[in-house]
Amino acid sequence: MTFLSEPMVANFESFLLVMVRTTGIFVIAPIFGRQNVPAYLKVAFSFFVAAITFGSVGPALADRSPDLFTYALMVAKELVAGIALGYVSYLIITAIYMAGQMMDMQIGFGMVNVIDPMSNIQIPITSNLFFITCMIVFLQTGGHHILIVALHDSFRLIPLGGAAFTDDLLGDLIRLFGGSFALGFRIAAPMIAVIFIVNVVLGVITKTMPQLNVFVVGMPLKIIVGLAILVFVIPAFIGVLGGVISDTKEELTIFTRHMAAPT
Numbered sequence: 001m002t003f004l005s006e007p008m009v010a011n012f013e014s015f016l017l018v019m020v021r022t023t024g025i026f027v028i029a030p031i032f033g034r035q036n037v038p039a040y041l042k043v044a045f046s047f048f049v050a051a052i053t054f055g056s057v058g059p060a061l062a063d064r065s066p067d068l069f070t071y072a073l074m075v076a077k078e079l080v081a082g083i084a085l086g087y088v089s090y091l092i093i094t095a096i097y098m099a100g101q102m103m104d105m106q107i108g109f110g111m112v113n114v115i116d117p118m119s120n121i122q123i124p125i126t127s128n129l130f131f132i133t134c135m136i137v138f139l140q141t142g143g144h145h146i147l148i149v150a151l152h153d154s155f156r157l158i159p160l161g162g163a164a165f166t167d168d169l170l171g172d173l174i175r176l177f178g179g180s181f182a183l184g185f186r187i188a189a190p191m192i193a194v195i196f197i198v199n200v201v202l203g204v205i206t207k208t209m210p211q212l213n214v215f216v217v218g219m220p221l222k223i224i225v226g227l228a229i230l231v232f233v234i235p236a237f238i239g240v241l242g243g244v245i246s247d248t249k250e251e252l253t254i255f256t257r258h259m260a261a262p263t
Contacts, residue, residue, distance in 0.1 A: 019050035024082020074161030098184035100127025107226035
């Protein structure tokens with residue numbers, strides 16, 4: 001344990017800052033931040049990742065001897081920086097939940113929510129299906145590796161205690177929120193378009209055949225059509241996810257650069 005103990009004890013203040021940022025990103029990031037992952041496992045994983053990261057970036061860090069107030073402020077900055085980076089990667093999950101909600105509203109499953117034991121929130125049935133698919137694709141395409149690499153690169157772009165909230169960072173947040181909504185709409189667009197056509201057809205049938213109870217026919221028809229559309233949407237959804245996860249690394253790099261304090 002000498003390779004861990006000597007550098008960390010000699011530079012304990014710097015190591016603690018590294019671990020705070022590491023813990024922040026793993027608290028909210030996909031896979032790592034799930035509530036069904038035991039807390040002690042998250043802490044242990046964050047500790048070992050911080051130890052490995054500190055071994056590679058530690059010698060390049062400037063030695064500091066701040067007072068207590070300054071050091072507490074640096075700890076808060078590192079925590080916020082880690083959570084912000086984790087949330088950028090989590091936005092893809094938000095887009096999936098949004099797409100599932102829009103699709104379920106069209107099919108007629110809008111009131112049929114289930115409890116997700118991993119996040120402890122109510123989510124639509126379609127969102128649950130898409131979420132499971134997303135996690136499989138996330139692991140298959142190395143999304144967890146992208147997070148760890150982005151964490152390592154963040155120490156090169158943002159020195160310890162050097163995080164800042166600039167105007168460019170606010171612009172990035174607005175752009176990412178807009179991109180998340182656009183991604184959710186792209187996923188749900190085929191379902192929305194087809195169900196819209198079904199509603200138009202049902203409206204025409206209601207006008208031409210008033211004796212037909214459209215409510216009795218319409219609900220089962222929407223469910224059947226919606227499930228059929230899901231069969232075609234899921235393969236396209238997997239393809240879209242692959243591209244989005246690949247672009248996550250670039251988005252994290254841009255976000256990290258804008259979080260760095262201007263020199």
